Structures are given as structure tokens and as C-alpha cells.
Amino acid sequence: MPDPFVIDPGLARLSARKFVQGRGRYLDDITLTGMLHVCFVRSPYAHAKIAGIDTSAAREVGGVSHVITGRDLAPVCRPWTAQLTNLGEMKTAPQSALPVETVKWQGEPVAAVVASSRAVAEDAAELVEVDYEELPAVVDPEAALKPDAPLVHPDLGTNVAWSINIDTGEVDAALAGSDVVIEKTFSVDRQTGVTLEPRGAIADYDPAKCYLTIHLTSQVPHIQRYIYARQLGLNEANVRIICPDIGGGFGLKLHVYSDEIATAAISMLIRRPVKFTADRLESFVSDIHARGHRVSARIGVNNDGKIQALEVNDLAGAGPFLIHPRTSVIEPLLVAICTPLAYDLKHYRAGASLVYQNKVSTGQYRGVGMPVASLVAEGLVDAAARATGLDKAEIRKRNLFRDDAYPVTGISGEYLECLSQQASLDKLLKMMDYGRLQEERDAGRDKGIYKGIGLATVVEGTSPSPALYAAGGAPISSRDACTLRLEAGGNISCATGLTDQGQGGEAVVTQVIADVIGIPSNEINIVMGDTATTPFGGGTWASRSTAIAGEACLLAATEMREKILEVAAAIHEQPADILTIRAGEIFNLETNEKVSSLAEIGKTVHFNTHTLPAEFEPELIVTRHYSQREQLMVYANCALGVSLEVDVNTGLVTLHKIWAVDDCGRIINEKLVVEQMRGSIVQGIGSSLYEECIYDETGQLLNGNMFEYLLPMAGEMPDIECDHIETPTKATQLGAKGCGEAGIIAVCGAIMNGINDALEPFGVEVSSQPFTPEKILRALGKIV
Amino acid sequence: MKPAKFNYVRAGSVDQVLDLLEQPAGFVKILAGGQSLNPTLNMRLSAPDMLIDINDLDELRGIRVEEDRLHVGALTRHAELERSELVAGHAPLLTKAIQHVAHAAVRNRGTIGGNVSLADPASELPACCVALDASITIRNKQGTRVVRARDYFKDLYETDLQENDLMISISFPLAGDTTVCAFREFVRRRGDFASTGLVVNAELVDGVFTSFSPVFFAVANTPVLAAGVAQLLVNRTITGEVVEQAVAAVDHDVEITGDSNMSEEMKRHLAGHYLREVIGELYG
Amino acid sequence: MDKEPRISISVTVNGALVEAEAPARESLADFLRHRVGLTGTHVGCEQGICGACTVRFDGRIARSCLTLAAQAHGHSIETIEGVTDSGEIADLQEAFLRHNAAQCGFCTPGMLITAAEFLNSGETARRESIRQFLSGNYCRCTGYHAIVDAIAEIAGKKADA
Structure with a gap:
């Protein structure tokens, strides 16, 4: 293996060429012969008893083939229950593809119409008459805790799904002994992922073979296959999941959705291929939501800026069901674990509770709890700086772990192998020209221009080990795989369990394989996203693609290289250890003469085996798996700075520029890393300034459309400058950590801090995300 | 979502449109650019029986x-x-x-x-x-x-x-040499519908507004011409005091109501703020 | 209304005449994707907001989800497939690749067609004006920076030429 990696800085992402030509193939682009379309009838109520469903008028519509209710699907698709047993007691309830007795959120599918076109299916869906008896809805998490609150699941006897307490001891004493104690409450509203491509499924059941093929907009085909087979009563080998090009995932496409699995069950029931594509209005009430936290927190700090103790209490909402199979507890769990993670402190106490409510289920969306954790931590650290009169960069330097301190065990028990928080912050401050920004800010204040600088220094958990999910009994694979095959022409076919929703994982593994074997990248073809043709792998989530699948590819390519050289050695009767491969040709290292080529090896192995030594039957196919087991997560870090301006008359925040320095270990393709950073920063800007799922007191989502649910657009986004520190993890040969989430984790806290910095002359602060103009004007007392 | 079924007529003349409107076959909508109508059709918020496409006229x-x-x-x-x-x-x-x-x-x-x-x-x-x-x-x-x-x-x-x-x-x-105008609106993202807006068309002759038409929008059910505000500004020397009188008059002229995107208080605050700004901009 | 009203449509798509019968309610986006088979035009919202369905209608960008197929009768439509095959935006496409300005690719065709109109508009190629022109096109993946870089590069080359 060449070391360091020969990284071609100009290497474009080969697979992106199809996208710029409009040749991506997404789910809705696929049409199967004889395919029908399914449209779901969704509950208009947040909580109601289904007293009856009259499908007769819908069945009469021309072009309608079936109208299907929960009773029809029950024999085909078993209910599922999300549960992890490794995180304390979890009270959980079964969920059905289509409910039979009660609906538990506005937007829950209750019946399905199958018709010749989506339009006709929608016509008929309007005629399905569901007799609902409305029940009181649980909406606000705090109200859910009240003794007289209605119960989302009466059988559970409580609305509390799960809670956790962490206490390292002596927190009260440490707070009492601190020079300054600051208490703050933060709230982070619900948001949703809004992948530009909506979710969907095309299911095609072949009753003759008992074989179910599902095209699915999923990040995790192998995991989905296991679950679909189990719920639908099929052998896993008789289920094929194909994930075509996916128009954005961000965690949203990890989960089991009742409408998608219902589509598969419907195909089995009616023995026809059926397509379901969510339309945008459905997406808002059926895609997982995320966030929705209220955190009260206290920090004790001494006058020298050293943090003495930290305490957080998080209350989060789950929706009506823990999302399958990962559950909805990981967000509050990570709030509890990750809030103190960046900082060296001795006393920490955390409580987190997750409660049921009649809203869309919450689940893993980019950042998973960590953006909330860092918002709280960074907000408290800035408040501590204000209270002690320290500079906001300086107080961080005094509390971050020293870069030579690693490995350390963080206060919540996390093993931090190797981070570069201090170096990243130093680099960031230089990049920003921090001192000049401070001068500009101070000068502007006299002229009524209120600029703010916001900083955040965060730790991102990436590439989880099986201890997070599988140890709790969930069918979630933390390993990934790579199968390499040398083709007769001398090029390489790769099949991996990894999937690509735009991150460029395909380009990364191509590059790793090319570099390790010594073959041009355009001689490698990658197959992914198809359970029939790829080895079992966990897929794409938790910033694991490069770190996990990249390592599997490295291992497979290393072995493939050895095998190729073994064949070359046998053919040419030279010792394998003096041979090497460069750009697809095999050289003798001692003479520097060309000995053979991959083309010759491929041809010999696949056709001309008569020329090989007797009893030498080479296998030029390699499969290697890799699972990260040493650390709960491989931690990366990021320092991020924001320069912004608050219009104190309108409350509008203008972002002038953002800078980020991240450390995701070994970088394989810098352009991909930078765009992961920028993309996740802009999603975080969405969280910070725009996105919120606004519900009324009856559990109706009021802004579930593209007009009113605001996403970040080009016009308001700033330029984002990125740089890196590379501290490779020693857990793998590749040394890569994840990089897809640091931006969204860091930017929310940085923007809040920047706004509060701008508002400092007024002595007011905001701490309720999103930081809307109205909230800012209220903080300023301009409106009451 | 897809629209509900409708009949579609591509009109060839204004007279044909008027004829069709005179004896409508159910609920008829005229289709021009479609940039507002089509989203409502796509979401089935509107389900006309017939669309009359006037784009060829x-x-x-x-x-x-x-x-x-x-x-x-x-x-x-x-x-x-x-x-x-x-x-x-x-x-x-x-x-x-x-x-x-x-x-x-x-x-x-x-x-x-x-x-x-x-x-x-x-x-x-x-x-x-x-x-x-x-x-x-x-x-x-x-x-x-x-x-x-x-x-x-x-x-x-x-x-x-x-x-x-x-x-x-x-x-x-037609605007003349003395015509001045100003535009303000509050949007969180460029191109969005306004949450509060003010447009002004005025005549400024020798430092005096001889006419001043301030129209607030996105604050009430219709755009509102603030006549009282105008009266305070026309043929007056504009002082800080006059401006504040005009701002105070907005409340009297415009019955501001909040909506799902913005509270009444914020609309009122912005209406006043924009009026101040616009007077400053036009008056110099 | 029991029967599906249908309408004959004769439209030039990427320079070739297409004659088809479609339901009156069919959007131009669905017509292009499912009747003509040009799936490079994407449907992200059907509400006219996201811009993924942007095509050219008589040479100017339009939302194909907010246009009925029937309205395209007698007009000329260009899609990403057409402007790719003609080579018209080849430099822009290469710039998108160089700058890694496409991630999941779902917004990319609409983004490119919009960018091409910007480049043809004679607007100054400041990053700010590029950002403003792209404001009707969502990208949920990239953060927009690389897209602006790619367009700015081509705009700069055009200005120099």
C-alpha cells in the first residue's frame, strides 16, 4: 500500500457526471410493467378512534383496482416494535403498517387506494370515508407529563418512553463552590429533513417464486431487507432491496416507514407491482421529524474561566411510536452524553426524558441530538465568558482538552482517542482574522450597526460500534463490506454495502481501491445499494462511509493486490515481494522493468488457466468486512466561526461569512469533505434561522408545506471557508473519521452566540431555536 | 398531489372567454400564468370544473x-x-x-x-x-x-x-419629474411572500410632498391606502415630530391583523419602521 | 365528472415534435417524465417552490410543475437532456463537476438550467447576483457555495471572452 495515499487533488467525483446530465435514476424515474400506483388516505386528526371505514365509493372509481385497510394488511404484515435493551428501560408499543383501531398522529396512513395512476388513486382516496371519533391529543411534551394527561398508549400507563440519568458526583458542591453559576433554558423546535427527493417504494412480488423485489429510497438496504423479510414472513434471501440514486438522505431515509412497508405488503396482497411516491404534503406529516427539545442547564465557572460543573436536563418528544429500528431515544441520549464532551471538566449531571405525543415520530436526522448538545454547551460557555469578562475564544482555550492530552475519557464516559480542538481553534481564529472582526464589531456599534461573532468548538461522534444499537438487540449492522473482482479485461468490479445519497462515498471507495491496488480510478466500477449483488453492510449513516466502508475497501484492495501479485509471480516466476502495481501495470521493483499488467493477469486467470502452474487455481475475488469495535464512536472535532449582523429594527439576521476547521482524521478527497461541511453547515443554518414544525394545540401541523416551512436558499447563505487539521484515528489503517455532521452540530450554537454577541449592547439574549426575527425583536423589547 | 379532474379550453378569442363565462359549466377558473392557481390545483385546494386558458390571447x-x-x-x-x-x-x-x-x-x-x-x-x-x-x-x-x-x-x-x-x-x-417612490417589504428569504410591506408613490416638489400615497400590504385583508398618514405629510415641513405623528397614524388608518407567519404586534412595529425609513429615503 | 378529460398536445421537446394525448390535468413535469420519458426533470414539491422541475419554455425558464402539459401545446420545451445533448451547457456541467457542485443530483438539472439563464441574462457575475438568481432553486446538500463557485467561474470566462 502506498503511504501516504496518492491523492489526486483534481479528482472529480466520477458518478456526478450522470447527475449534471440529468441521468440520475431515482425511484420515481422507474416504471415496471403492469405497475399500479398507491395513494394513502391519511388521518386528519392527531388522535382518533377508527369507528369504521367505508371504501365502497372509492372502489367505484374507474381505474381503481383495490382499496385496502389495516384489516386487509394485518395478515400480511406483522406489527413491529422499536426497542433497545442496552439503554435502560424503554416503554414501547407496536406499530402497524396501517392501524386498525386508532390513529395516533395527523398524517398517519389509514387506508390505501391502488389505481392505474396516482391522480386516479388520489381521486378515489378523497372518497374513502373514515368514521373517526376524535380523542384528546398529547401535543406539548411538558403537558404529556402531567398526571391527568391523556395517554398516547393507555396500555403503557405513562407517556414517558424512556429516561436516563448521569451523575459523576459532587455537582451541587462544585456549583456551590464556583465563582459564578449561570442558569439558562434552551429550546430547540422540531424540524424535519426535507430531502429534495421525497421518499418512496416500488414493490414487486412474484408469487411463483415467493420473491419480493423492492426499490426503496433507503440509506440502508441490507438492514431494510432483514426487517421487511421478518415483518412480511419471507425468507431474507427471497427479498431484494434495490436503492437507486437517492435524492438526499440526511438520516431521514434510514427508518422503517409504515407507508413504504405497506406498499410492499400491498404488492404481496394484490400480486402486482405497485409504486408509492410521497408527495411533498405527505412528506411533512410522514417523514421523521427531529429535535424538539427543552433543556434547562446550569454551569459553574470560576473567575479564571475554568468550568467547575455542568448540569443539563432535557425533555424531548418522541411522537406516538419510537421509530423503527433505531428508536427515538438517541437524540436525548446524545444530548445527555455529548453536552460536556468538548470540555475538560470534573463534575457533570444530566437527565433526559423522552415522552410520547400525538405528532409525527422523531428519529435520526443529521447530527442526532449533538446539535442540541452543542447549542447548550456553547451557549453556556459564552454566557460564562460574559459573566467572567473573558474573551470567548480564550475561555474555550482554557477549557478544551489539550491536544497532547489524548486519549482521554470524557466526563460522560466517552473514550476520546485523538482530537485537535486547540489546534483547530487556533487555525480558525487566524482564518477568521478574529481580532479584526472584533474591531469591526466594536466600531459598528457606535453607528447603529450590530455585528456579532459566534464561535463553537464541538466534538462529533461518528462511525458507531455495535455497542450503540446491535448490543441493544436492534438489527443494525455496524460493519461494512467490500467485494472486489478482477475482470478478464484487467479492470476491477467493486460491490459494497455502502450506499450513496450524494455524499460521494462511491468516489471515496474508488479512490481507496485505486490507490491501494495501483489502478486508474476509471478502471474501477462500483456497485452499491442492491442486496442481491452487494455483500452485507450497514449502509450509510452516522458519518461512517469513509471510516467503515473505506476501511473494508482498503482491506479488500490490499488482499486483492497481494493475490494479483501472487499470480504475476507464478506466471513470470519472480518473487511476489519484489513486484508492485502502478497504474494497472506490474513492475519489478529491483529492475524497474514492466513484468505484466492487470489485463494479462485477468486474461490468464479467467481464460488461459492452462498456462498456470498445475494445482494453482487463483481466486481473484475478495470480500472483506470491517466493523469498528474499539470505541463507541470515533470522535472527530470542529471549530466554527460566524460573522453576522442583526438588524435591530426588523430582527433579521444577515450571515456575512462562516469559517470552519474540522478534523475528520485522514482526508481522502478534500472537495468531498468540504462540501459535506458546507452542506451540513447550511442545514444547520436552516435549523438555526428558519426551520420549525409549527403545531397547534390539537396536534395539527400548521406549516406542512414548502411555502411556509422555510429552508435555506442561496440568496441568504454566506460563503463558507473550510480548512482542516488531520489527526488520523489509530482504530483503522485508513485513519479516516466521519465528517458529515460536524457542520450542523457546530453552526447552531455559533449562530446563537453570534446573535447574542450582536445583542450584547442591549443586554438581552435569545436561546430558543430557530432564532426568528420575531423572537429577536421580542428579546429587544421592540414588540411585546 | 395531482389536481382533481377538470375540463380544459384553450381560448381563441376574448369573446369566446366571455361566452364561456356567461354560461359556465360549473366552477370555472381562468388560467393565465398559473403561478398561483396551479399550486392550489396541485394541492386540491381548488377544484374547478373547467379551466379557460387565455395564454393564446x-x-x-x-x-x-x-x-x-x-x-x-x-x-x-x-x-x-x-x-x-x-x-x-x-x-x-x-x-x-x-x-x-x-x-x-x-x-x-x-x-x-x-x-x-x-x-x-x-x-x-x-x-x-x-x-x-x-x-x-x-x-x-x-x-x-x-x-x-x-x-x-x-x-x-x-x-x-x-x-x-x-x-x-x-x-x-404617468410618472413625472417630481414623482418619487419607495418599496419596502419584510421577507425572511428573497422571493418569499411579504409578511409586511409598504409601497409609496409621491410627488416631491421643492422639498414638499404635494402628494403621498402610502399603501401597506400583507397587514390586512387587502392593501390599505393610509389616507390619514398621507394627510399628515402632504404640504408640510417634515420634521422628526411629523414623522412620528405619521407613524402613530398608521394604527388609525390600517386595521392590522396578524397571521400564521407574523403576529399583529410585529406587523405594526414593521409598518411604523418602514414608514420612517421610507420618509427618510424620499425626503432625503 | 366521471370521464377523464383528455387533450391532444403537439409540442416541440428538445427540438423534436412530440404528439401525445394526455389528461387535461397532467402537469408538464409529469408529461415530460412519464409520457416522453425524460426523467431528468425532477419533481420535488409540485408547489412551485423547490425549482427541481425547472425547464425552458420558449427559451425561458419555467416551473414545469406549475405549467400544464396542455399549455405547452404549440410551444418549445427544453430539458436537461436537450441542453446536454446540444452541448450548450457543457462548460457549466464540467465546472459543476470540478467544483463538486452536485451531491445527490436531484436539484442539479433545475439548477443548471437556471444557471444557464443567469449566464445568458447579461447580469453581472457577482456572487451576490448569482445567489439571488438561484434563490428559486433549493439545494439541500451542497450549501450552495460550490454551485456559486462553478457559475462564477463560467461567468468570469464569458466576461473575459
């Missing part, structure tokens, strides 16, 4: 100056207004406002007539029509009438247009 298109007024055909697209030198010269407020209407792709299709027919309270163009004292030419089978924009907007999505009416054109008085 070239007689409804075009910008010209005639008899001391600027005439804009109802089917004139936003992008044509945006690029028109006639509009820039004779109704500069429109040029200022139009670039805030949605995005380029929408402006290429959306029409002034469609916009003013729908009369979305958050839309920029209805407010401009009121501020500019535009006249709207409306035709039905019985004849043609001209309605002042100031009388045209009745209530939320309710205008002088009746079910058998077709908007033909909108005309504007």
Missing part, C-alpha cells in the same frame, strides 16, 4: 403609452414588466416592486392580471396598483368597465371581478 398582452397613461395588458408577464423601459420610465414603482415577486422562473410565467385578479394580500403588485392609482379595465358579455384600483380590492381574495368578468388591462398615470 395576444390582445391581452403588451405595454404601451396612450392618452397619458401607461397601459399594461392583463396577460403581460412579470418578466416583461421587469425588463420594460416604458414601465421603468413611467411607473418606476412597478419596476422596483416586480423584482421582489417570487423568482425568475415564476416571473417568466406569472402575469400582472393573474396576480391582481387573485389579490393575494401579501402580494406586491396589488399594493402598487393602489399606490399608483391604477385603473383596471374589466370586460364581460354586457360590456367594458373601468374600476379604480382604490375601489377594486374588496376583502380577502375578494375584488370587483365578478364570475363572468375578464380582466383586460391595467393602466397607470
Whole structure:
């Protein structure tokens, strides 16, 4: 293996060429012969008893083939229950593809119409008459805790799904002994992922073979296959999941959705291929939501800026069901674990509770709890700086772990192998020209221009080990795989369990394989996203693609290289250890003469085996798996700075520029890393300034459309400058950590801090995300 | 979602449209640019029995100056207004406002007539029509009438247009050497519908406003011409005190109501803020 | 209304005449994707907001989800497939690749067609004006920076030429 990696800085992402030509193939682009379309009838109520469903008028519509209710699907698709047993007691309830007795959120599918076109299916869906008896809805998490609150699941006897307490001891004493104690409450509203491509499924059941093929907009085909087979009563080998090009995932496409699995069950029931594509209005009430936290927190700090103790209490909402199979507890769990993670402190106490409510289920969306954790931590650290009169960069330097301190065990028990928080912050401050920004800010204040600088220094958990999910009994694979095959022409076919929703994982593994074997990248073809043709792998989530699948590819390519050289050695009767491969040709290292080529090896192995030594039957196919087991997560870090301006008359925040320095270990393709950073920063800007799922007191989502649910657009986004520190993890040969989430984790806290910095002359602060103009004007007392 | 079923007629003449409107086969909608209508169809918020597509009616298109007024055909697209030198010269407020209407792709299709027919309270163009004292030419089978924009907007999505009416054109008085105008709106993202807006068209002669037409939009069911505010500013020396009197008068002139996007208090605050800013901008 | 009203449509798509019968309610986006088979035009919202369905209608960008197929009768439509095959935006496409300005690719065709109109508009190629022109096109993946870089590069080359 060449070391360091020969990284071609100009290497474009080969697979992106199809996208710029409009040749991506997404789910809705696929049409199967004889395919029908399914449209779901969704509950208009947040909580109601289904007293009856009259499908007769819908069945009469021309072009309608079936109208299907929960009773029809029950024999085909078993209910599922999300549960992890490794995180304390979890009270959980079964969920059905289509409910039979009660609906538990506005937007829950209750019946399905199958018709010749989506339009006709929608016509008929309007005629399905569901007799609902409305029940009181649980909406606000705090109200859910009240003794007289209605119960989302009466059988559970409580609305509390799960809670956790962490206490390292002596927190009260440490707070009492601190020079300054600051208490703050933060709230982070619900948001949703809004992948530009909506979710969907095309299911095609072949009753003759008992074989179910599902095209699915999923990040995790192998995991989905296991679950679909189990719920639908099929052998896993008789289920094929194909994930075509996916128009954005961000965690949203990890989960089991009742409408998608219902589509598969419907195909089995009616023995026809059926397509379901969510339309945008459905997406808002059926895609997982995320966030929705209220955190009260206290920090004790001494006058020298050293943090003495930290305490957080998080209350989060789950929706009506823990999302399958990962559950909805990981967000509050990570709030509890990750809030103190960046900082060296001795006393920490955390409580987190997750409660049921009649809203869309919450689940893993980019950042998973960590953006909330860092918002709280960074907000408290800035408040501590204000209270002690320290500079906001300086107080961080005094509390971050020293870069030579690693490995350390963080206060919540996390093993931090190797981070570069201090170096990243130093680099960031230089990049920003921090001192000049401070001068500009101070000068502007006299002229009524209120600029703010916001900083955040965060730790991102990436590439989880099986201890997070599988140890709790969930069918979630933390390993990934790579199968390499040398083709007769001398090029390489790769099949991996990894999937690509735009991150460029395909380009990364191509590059790793090319570099390790010594073959041009355009001689490698990658197959992914198809359970029939790829080895079992966990897929794409938790910033694991490069770190996990990249390592599997490295291992497979290393072995493939050895095998190729073994064949070359046998053919040419030279010792394998003096041979090497460069750009697809095999050289003798001692003479520097060309000995053979991959083309010759491929041809010999696949056709001309008569020329090989007797009893030498080479296998030029390699499969290697890799699972990260040493650390709960491989931690990366990021320092991020924001320069912004608050219009104190309108409350509008203008972002002038953002800078980020991240450390995701070994970088394989810098352009991909930078765009992961920028993309996740802009999603975080969405969280910070725009996105919120606004519900009324009856559990109706009021802004579930593209007009009113605001996403970040080009016009308001700033330029984002990125740089890196590379501290490779020693857990793998590749040394890569994840990089897809640091931006969204860091930017929310940085923007809040920047706004509060701008508002400092007024002595007011905001701490309720999103930081809307109205909230800012209220903080300023301009409106009451 | 897909629209519910409807019949579609591609109209060949204005008379054909008027005939169809006179004896409607159920609920009929006129399809012009479709940039507001089609989303409501796609979401099944509106389910007409028939759409009459008027896009082929070239007689409804075009910008010209005639008899001391600027005439804009109802089917004139936003992008044509945006690029028109006639509009820039004779109704500069429109040029200022139009670039805030949605995005380029929408402006290429959306029409002034469609916009003013729908009369979305958050839309920029209805407010401009009121501020500019535009006249709207409306035709039905019985004849043609001209309605002042100031009388045209009745209530939320309710205008002088009746079910058998077709908007033909909108005309504007020509701006003169002393005409000044200003545009303000609150949007969180460029191109969004306004949450509070103010357009002003005024005459400024030797440092005195001889006329001042402030129209607030996205604060009530229709655009509102603030007559009391105008009265305070016209033929007066503008002092800080006068400005504050004018700001205080907004409350009296405009019955501001909050909506799902913004509270009443914030709308009131912004209305005052924009008025202050605009007076400062125009008065210098 | 029991029967589906249908309408004959004769439209030039990427320079070739297409004659088809479609339901009156069919959007131009669905017509292009499912009747003509040009799936490079994407449907992200059907509400006219996201811009993924942007095509050219008589040479100017339009939302194909907010246009009925029937309205395209007698007109000329260009899609990403057409402007790719003609080579018209080849430099822009290469710039998108160089700058890694496409991630999941779902917004990319609409983004490119919008960018091409910007480049043809004669607007000054400041980053700010590029950002403003792209405001009607959502990208949920990239953060927009690389897209602006790619367009700015081509705009700069055009200005120099």
C-alpha cells in the first residue's frame, strides 16, 4: 500500500457526471410493467378512534383496482416494535403498517387506494370515508407529563418512553463552590429533513417464486431487507432491496416507514407491482421529524474561566411510536452524553426524558441530538465568558482538552482517542482574522450597526460500534463490506454495502481501491445499494462511509493486490515481494522493468488457466468486512466561526461569512469533505434561522408545506471557508473519521452566540431555536 | 398531489372567454400564468370544473403609452414588466416592486392580471396598483368597465371581478419629474411572500410632498391606502415630530391583523419602521 | 365528472415534435417524465417552490410543475437532456463537476438550467447576483457555495471572452 495515499487533488467525483446530465435514476424515474400506483388516505386528526371505514365509493372509481385497510394488511404484515435493551428501560408499543383501531398522529396512513395512476388513486382516496371519533391529543411534551394527561398508549400507563440519568458526583458542591453559576433554558423546535427527493417504494412480488423485489429510497438496504423479510414472513434471501440514486438522505431515509412497508405488503396482497411516491404534503406529516427539545442547564465557572460543573436536563418528544429500528431515544441520549464532551471538566449531571405525543415520530436526522448538545454547551460557555469578562475564544482555550492530552475519557464516559480542538481553534481564529472582526464589531456599534461573532468548538461522534444499537438487540449492522473482482479485461468490479445519497462515498471507495491496488480510478466500477449483488453492510449513516466502508475497501484492495501479485509471480516466476502495481501495470521493483499488467493477469486467470502452474487455481475475488469495535464512536472535532449582523429594527439576521476547521482524521478527497461541511453547515443554518414544525394545540401541523416551512436558499447563505487539521484515528489503517455532521452540530450554537454577541449592547439574549426575527425583536423589547 | 379532474379550453378569442363565462359549466377558473392557481390545483385546494386558458390571447398582452397613461395588458408577464423601459420610465414603482415577486422562473410565467385578479394580500403588485392609482379595465358579455384600483380590492381574495368578468388591462398615470417612490417589504428569504410591506408613490416638489400615497400590504385583508398618514405629510415641513405623528397614524388608518407567519404586534412595529425609513429615503 | 378529460398536445421537446394525448390535468413535469420519458426533470414539491422541475419554455425558464402539459401545446420545451445533448451547457456541467457542485443530483438539472439563464441574462457575475438568481432553486446538500463557485467561474470566462 502506498503511504501516504496518492491523492489526486483534481479528482472529480466520477458518478456526478450522470447527475449534471440529468441521468440520475431515482425511484420515481422507474416504471415496471403492469405497475399500479398507491395513494394513502391519511388521518386528519392527531388522535382518533377508527369507528369504521367505508371504501365502497372509492372502489367505484374507474381505474381503481383495490382499496385496502389495516384489516386487509394485518395478515400480511406483522406489527413491529422499536426497542433497545442496552439503554435502560424503554416503554414501547407496536406499530402497524396501517392501524386498525386508532390513529395516533395527523398524517398517519389509514387506508390505501391502488389505481392505474396516482391522480386516479388520489381521486378515489378523497372518497374513502373514515368514521373517526376524535380523542384528546398529547401535543406539548411538558403537558404529556402531567398526571391527568391523556395517554398516547393507555396500555403503557405513562407517556414517558424512556429516561436516563448521569451523575459523576459532587455537582451541587462544585456549583456551590464556583465563582459564578449561570442558569439558562434552551429550546430547540422540531424540524424535519426535507430531502429534495421525497421518499418512496416500488414493490414487486412474484408469487411463483415467493420473491419480493423492492426499490426503496433507503440509506440502508441490507438492514431494510432483514426487517421487511421478518415483518412480511419471507425468507431474507427471497427479498431484494434495490436503492437507486437517492435524492438526499440526511438520516431521514434510514427508518422503517409504515407507508413504504405497506406498499410492499400491498404488492404481496394484490400480486402486482405497485409504486408509492410521497408527495411533498405527505412528506411533512410522514417523514421523521427531529429535535424538539427543552433543556434547562446550569454551569459553574470560576473567575479564571475554568468550568467547575455542568448540569443539563432535557425533555424531548418522541411522537406516538419510537421509530423503527433505531428508536427515538438517541437524540436525548446524545444530548445527555455529548453536552460536556468538548470540555475538560470534573463534575457533570444530566437527565433526559423522552415522552410520547400525538405528532409525527422523531428519529435520526443529521447530527442526532449533538446539535442540541452543542447549542447548550456553547451557549453556556459564552454566557460564562460574559459573566467572567473573558474573551470567548480564550475561555474555550482554557477549557478544551489539550491536544497532547489524548486519549482521554470524557466526563460522560466517552473514550476520546485523538482530537485537535486547540489546534483547530487556533487555525480558525487566524482564518477568521478574529481580532479584526472584533474591531469591526466594536466600531459598528457606535453607528447603529450590530455585528456579532459566534464561535463553537464541538466534538462529533461518528462511525458507531455495535455497542450503540446491535448490543441493544436492534438489527443494525455496524460493519461494512467490500467485494472486489478482477475482470478478464484487467479492470476491477467493486460491490459494497455502502450506499450513496450524494455524499460521494462511491468516489471515496474508488479512490481507496485505486490507490491501494495501483489502478486508474476509471478502471474501477462500483456497485452499491442492491442486496442481491452487494455483500452485507450497514449502509450509510452516522458519518461512517469513509471510516467503515473505506476501511473494508482498503482491506479488500490490499488482499486483492497481494493475490494479483501472487499470480504475476507464478506466471513470470519472480518473487511476489519484489513486484508492485502502478497504474494497472506490474513492475519489478529491483529492475524497474514492466513484468505484466492487470489485463494479462485477468486474461490468464479467467481464460488461459492452462498456462498456470498445475494445482494453482487463483481466486481473484475478495470480500472483506470491517466493523469498528474499539470505541463507541470515533470522535472527530470542529471549530466554527460566524460573522453576522442583526438588524435591530426588523430582527433579521444577515450571515456575512462562516469559517470552519474540522478534523475528520485522514482526508481522502478534500472537495468531498468540504462540501459535506458546507452542506451540513447550511442545514444547520436552516435549523438555526428558519426551520420549525409549527403545531397547534390539537396536534395539527400548521406549516406542512414548502411555502411556509422555510429552508435555506442561496440568496441568504454566506460563503463558507473550510480548512482542516488531520489527526488520523489509530482504530483503522485508513485513519479516516466521519465528517458529515460536524457542520450542523457546530453552526447552531455559533449562530446563537453570534446573535447574542450582536445583542450584547442591549443586554438581552435569545436561546430558543430557530432564532426568528420575531423572537429577536421580542428579546429587544421592540414588540411585546 | 395531482389536481382533481377538470375540463380544459384553450381560448381563441376574448369573446369566446366571455361566452364561456356567461354560461359556465360549473366552477370555472381562468388560467393565465398559473403561478398561483396551479399550486392550489396541485394541492386540491381548488377544484374547478373547467379551466379557460387565455395564454393564446395576444390582445391581452403588451405595454404601451396612450392618452397619458401607461397601459399594461392583463396577460403581460412579470418578466416583461421587469425588463420594460416604458414601465421603468413611467411607473418606476412597478419596476422596483416586480423584482421582489417570487423568482425568475415564476416571473417568466406569472402575469400582472393573474396576480391582481387573485389579490393575494401579501402580494406586491396589488399594493402598487393602489399606490399608483391604477385603473383596471374589466370586460364581460354586457360590456367594458373601468374600476379604480382604490375601489377594486374588496376583502380577502375578494375584488370587483365578478364570475363572468375578464380582466383586460391595467393602466397607470404617468410618472413625472417630481414623482418619487419607495418599496419596502419584510421577507425572511428573497422571493418569499411579504409578511409586511409598504409601497409609496409621491410627488416631491421643492422639498414638499404635494402628494403621498402610502399603501401597506400583507397587514390586512387587502392593501390599505393610509389616507390619514398621507394627510399628515402632504404640504408640510417634515420634521422628526411629523414623522412620528405619521407613524402613530398608521394604527388609525390600517386595521392590522396578524397571521400564521407574523403576529399583529410585529406587523405594526414593521409598518411604523418602514414608514420612517421610507420618509427618510424620499425626503432625503 | 366521471370521464377523464383528455387533450391532444403537439409540442416541440428538445427540438423534436412530440404528439401525445394526455389528461387535461397532467402537469408538464409529469408529461415530460412519464409520457416522453425524460426523467431528468425532477419533481420535488409540485408547489412551485423547490425549482427541481425547472425547464425552458420558449427559451425561458419555467416551473414545469406549475405549467400544464396542455399549455405547452404549440410551444418549445427544453430539458436537461436537450441542453446536454446540444452541448450548450457543457462548460457549466464540467465546472459543476470540478467544483463538486452536485451531491445527490436531484436539484442539479433545475439548477443548471437556471444557471444557464443567469449566464445568458447579461447580469453581472457577482456572487451576490448569482445567489439571488438561484434563490428559486433549493439545494439541500451542497450549501450552495460550490454551485456559486462553478457559475462564477463560467461567468468570469464569458466576461473575459
